[in-house]
Amino acid sequence: MSGSRDQTAYSGLMRPNRRELTATALALLGLGGLAPLAPASAQTSERIVVAGGVITEVIYALGLQGRVVGVDSTSQFPADALKDKANIGYVRALSAEGVLSLKPTLVMLIDGAGPPDAVSLLNESGVKLARISDGLTPDGVVTKIAAIGAAIGAAAPAERLAAQTRARFDELAALRSGITKKRRVLFVLSLQNGRALVGGRNSSADGIIALAGGINVADAIEGYKPMTDEAIAAAAPEMVLMMRNSSAHNTTPEELFAMPSFSQTPAANGRRLVHMDGLYLLGFGPRTPMAARDLMAAIYPEAAIPALKTAAAP
Amino acid sequence: MTSTALTTLIAGRRRVGLLAVIGLSLACLLLAIVAIGQGAISIPPGRVAEILMARLTGDTTLLEGRDVLVVLNIRLPRVLLGLLVGAGLAVSGALMQGLFRNPLADPGLVGASSGAALAAAATIVLGDRFLAGTMMKLPFAALPMGAFCGGLVATLALYLIATRGGRTSVATMLLAGVALGALASALTGLLAFISDDRQLRDLTFWSLGSLGGASWTKLSAVAPIILPMLLLMPLLARGLNGLMLGEAEAYHLGIPVQRIKALAILFVALAVGASVASAGLVGFVGIVVPHLIRLSVGPDHRLLLPLSALGGAMLLVGADIVARLIVAPAELPIGIVTATIGAPFFLWLLLRRSSVLDV
Numbered sequence: 001m002s003g004s005r006d007q008t009a010y011s012g013l014m015r016p017n018r019r020e021l022t023a024t025a026l027a028l029l030g031l032g033g034l035a036p037l038a039p040a041s042a043q044t045s046e047r048i049v050v051a052g053g054v055i056t057e058v059i060y061a062l063g064l065q066g067r068v069v070g071v072d073s074t075s076q077f078p079a080d081a082l083k084d085k086a087n088i089g090y091v092r093a094l095s096a097e098g099v100l101s102l103k104p105t106l107v108m109l110i111d112g113a114g115p116p117d118a119v120s121l122l123n124e125s126g127v128k129l130a131r132i133s134d135g136l137t138p139d140g141v142v143t144k145i146a147a148i149g150a151a152i153g154a155a156a157p158a159e160r161l162a163a164q165t166r167a168r169f170d171e172l173a174a175l176r177s178g179i180t181k182k183r184r185v186l187f188v189l190s191l192q193n194g195r196a197l198v199g200g201r202n203s204s205a206d207g208i209i210a211l212a213g214g215i216n217v218a219d220a221i222e223g224y225k226p227m228t229d230e231a232i233a234a235a236a237p238e239m240v241l242m243m244r245n246s247s248a249h250n251t252t253p254e255e256l257f258a259m260p261s262f263s264q265t266p267a268a269n270g271r272r273l274v275h276m277d278g279l280y281l282l283g284f285g286p287r288t289p290m291a292a293r294d295l296m297a298a299i300y301p302e303a304a305i306p307a308l309k310t311a312a313a314p
Numbered sequence: 315m316t317s318t319a320l321t322t323l324i325a326g327r328r329r330v331g332l333l334a335v336i337g338l339s340l341a342c343l344l345l346a347i348v349a350i351g352q353g354a355i356s357i358p359p360g361r362v363a364e365i366l367m368a369r370l371t372g373d374t375t376l377l378e379g380r381d382v383l384v385v386l387n388i389r390l391p392r393v394l395l396g397l398l399v400g401a402g403l404a405v406s407g408a409l410m411q412g413l414f415r416n417p418l419a420d421p422g423l424v425g426a427s428s429g430a431a432l433a434a435a436a437t438i439v440l441g442d443r444f445l446a447g448t449m450m451k452l453p454f455a456a457l458p459m460g461a462f463c464g465g466l467v468a469t470l471a472l473y474l475i476a477t478r479g480g481r482t483s484v485a486t487m488l489l490a491g492v493a494l495g496a497l498a499s500a501l502t503g504l505l506a507f508i509s510d511d512r513q514l515r516d517l518t519f520w521s522l523g524s525l526g527g528a529s530w531t532k533l534s535a536v537a538p539i540i541l542p543m544l545l546l547m548p549l550l551a552r553g554l555n556g557l558m559l560g561e562a563e564a565y566h567l568g569i570p571v572q573r574i575k576a577l578a579i580l581f582v583a584l585a586v587g588a589s590v591a592s593a594g595l596v597g598f599v600g601i602v603v604p605h606l607i608r609l610s611v612g613p614d615h616r617l618l619l620p621l622s623a624l625g626g627a628m629l630l631v632g633a634d635i636v637a638r639l640i641v642a643p644a645e646l647p648i649g650i651v652t653a654t655i656g657a658p659f660f661l662w663l664l665l666r667r668s669s670v671l672d673v
Contacts (some may be wrong), residue, residue, distance in 0.1 A: 103354040
């Protein structure tokens with residue numbers, strides 16, 4: 001079945017390895033010729049436009065991408081979404097006419113999709129809108145998956161995915177409870193001119209660090225903000241987490257730990273800098289338990305954190 | 315003597331200017347028609363004309379379907395808003411350059427845009443916290459109203475600072491404008507600092523400007539402010555021409571200098587406030603369009619003002635066509651387009667002329 005084919009491809013993509021991801025995406029493109037045979041696309045004449053990367057991710061995980069005609073620019077996983085579907089632009093800068101030009105029967109909007117003017121024009125046009133709330137907790141992710149499924153009339157499979165995700169979160173929680181001494185982690189979003197923009201309280205980075213059983217040392221800061229050099233030194237992170245750059249150069253441990261703010265930290269002693277795929281890490285969708293598990297394994301390498309058993313299931 | 319030289323110069327250019335007004339009006343109309351016909355949704359020109367005619371004649375039988383919504387509720391208000399905002403910004407620029415007798419003056423100098431930007435940033439960042447109750451009632455009105463009031467308050471403050479004993483010093487206003495602008499952008503920066511990711515992105519996109527989200531409601535708020543300004547601006551033309559000779563000279567020619575200054579500043583504050591409130595910060599139009607016009611037809615404000623209005627309207631509507639077509643179904647912020655189209659054209663025009671600063 002095409003549904004299971006997509007599911008398998010999806011699982012294959014879960015490891016945050018960009019080369020593999022590209023290869024899989026290319027393979028999927030090659031299979032694109034079979035798309036007309038896919039029941040998911042044949043069953044319905046629904047034309048869905050999605051604004052919100054995590055919604056796209058869930059719809060692909062459910063194998064219902066055949067119904068999607070347009071996605072926003074944050075829909076970067078799986079990579080085919082932006083290749084195969086029309087790009088309606090950034091989720092917070094949508095154009096009403098642009099969205100309507102895709103003749104949608106359903107427009108799905110994540111929290112914060114906008115601007116409000118464009119949303120109200122869409123509403124006036126009579127097109128069906130589904131608003132999905134975002135959440136940075138296991139409950140939030142599970143609710144989100146179920147809500148997306150309900151909105152596209154695939155409640156049962158979405159409930160299964162939600163339950164599976166819940167089970168993975170539970171398994172993750174069990175792993176987390178085995179951690180006796182929590183490590184201190186600093187998420188660095190960017191290093192512009194040597195100034196570190198870090199992930200503070202209520203940021204998605206904060207959420208994933210907590211899920212991975214780490215302590216966010218920047219939790220005195222709200223959201224993503226610059227942190228002073230002294231504060232970084234004083235926060236004494238034992239590990240620095242950064243996003244992996246798609247093409248360009250990644251900050252090397254040598255560069256990072258040569259910076260005065262980082263040179264005296266415990267992380268510098270162990271040269272502990274970890275890069276992870278940004279969407280995988282911060283997306284808060286069905287892949288999040290695996291991302292948190294991978295982060296946990298990176299924070300506690302000596303604990304030999306096992307893979308999630310449920311992650312291998314179809 | 316200087317005044318007769320000026321009169322001769324003006325008389326010589328009048329015929330060219332009249333032709334330019336007619337030509338540019340036609341071009342502007344044509345562009346507006348193209349803009350109503352073009353968009354992410356392709357609607358045949360015949361159907362667009364049919365919808366517009368049906369709307370004009372009140373024939374409701376033809377007004378069915380999504381095409382109608384797109385033409386009447388999305389594109390038409392958007393094009394009209396573009397015309398108004400473009401004309402308002404360009405005329406504001408021309409008024410400021412005339413008033414300050416400085417080709418570098420732009421509408422931002424009287425504080426209207428920095429004040430509006432500060433107020434808009436405050437609405438975006440603090441609105442959730444402090445306006446929760448009222449925002450729910452007026453969710454779409456809080457930002458434009460805040461921006462408009464912010465622009466007016468800033469301009470009023472500048473005017474009061476620069477006015478002593480019933481006389482406004484434009485030099486003081488210019489310098490105080492720089493200071494207030496710096497203060498406003500520092501405070502905007504502070505708001506950006508305390509904002510969360512969502513608010514920061516809203517701020518960024520707002521500051522790049524967009525005609526997206528134009529609606530009849532928005533238009534009905536903006537038109538009563540910009541239209542009267544466009545209709546009344548010819549009253550200032552003679553006065554501004556006189557001011558080119560210098561303030562004292564203009565005064566001795568019998569020009570009511572103080573009244574001209576006050577009116578020009580009022581016009582600019584209203585027009586820029588309304589533009590910024592409805593379309594965000596759209597740079598470039600206000601400073602460059604009057605230059606383009608002056609380079610082409612000379613400094614007579616009787617031509618400069620109406621031609622700037624037409625030029626600004628065309629630049630904005632043209633830029634908007636590009637903004638919503640080039641990456642459709644997504645949309646570029648219009649400030650990016652006005653500058654990338656306008657700046658090279660302007661540079662080319664400057665390079666073609668040898669006496670660049672002789673404006």
